[in-house]
């Protein structure tokens with residue numbers, strides 16, 4: 001029960017890694033609020049994890065983010081944990097990249113994550129902890145992944161700078177970087193067919209020394225560790241949860 005009487009906000013908590021984390025935080029006693037875009041999966045997540053509160057808030061919608069955080073502040077809440085997990089994939093070879101795709105991926109995976117931290121600062125204080133979801137894809141030159149890799153690499157850089165800025169305030173900031181994880185993400189790439197994703201999935205499994213995809217729960221366990229007091233001397237870290245893919249290539 002590492003999160004008993006702690007307030008946790010998960011941005012992107014209605015699917016995959018975020019949902020597994022919502023379940024994990026709630027199971028360890030936290031008061032969990034989470035966001036997502038899809039109202040149906042938000043409702044399903046609230047049903048699956050009773051006591052949690054889901055909000056339909058797009059992380060790129062600054063006004064909606066402000067309203068969510070203002071409501072929390074008005075109710076006298078502070079945040080012990082902010083988990084910024086919202087993200088989208090986006091495969092396209094260089095010749096096919098469009099500015100719209102680039103801007104959308106960077107807006108969700110980088111810009112909005114940084115501004116979410118800025119907006120949540122009034123709710124965070126000494127002893128609180130921020131975890132952001134990166135990706136080993138930020139550090140591996142996988143063909144077709146320039147937009148996503150650049151955004152997550154930018155988020156890694158921003159995470160370290162922000163961790164340095166907040167260390168004197170007693171706020172820890174860390175990143176968890178998954179390798180290939182079995183979630184809906186891969187299948188949500190616009191313009192990529194199910195068969196193409198299946199082929200990509202096989203290629204990814206080959207690249208993992210443990211020869212399998214990871215499970216969302218395996219990433220969630222790393223998130224909970226970084227968010228908890230067990231990680232009290234850890235800040236600016238990037239914890240890869242990837243079956244050895246980064247270091248054993």
Ligand SMILES: NC(=O)c1ccc[n+]([C@@H]2O[C@H](COP(=O)([O-])OP(=O)(O)OC[C@H]3O[C@@H](n4cnc5c(N)ncnc54)[C@H](OP(=O)(O)O)[C@@H]3O)[C@@H](O)[C@H]2O)c1
Nearest residue numbers: 012014015016017036037038058059086087135181183185
């Ligand atoms: N799966 C992998 O192999 C893998 C590998 C490395 C890194 N990651 C990262 O892990 C994180 C979670 O992904 P996942 O694999 O669990 O995929 P997922 O099941 O597709 O979950 C993505 C989550 O982000 C939310 N989200 C996306 N865009 C959003 C927006 N504009 N505003 C608010 N919420 C938004 C989604 O909400 P809706 O469903 O409502 O859109 C969903 O809750 C992402 O940051 C992803 O880049 C995943």
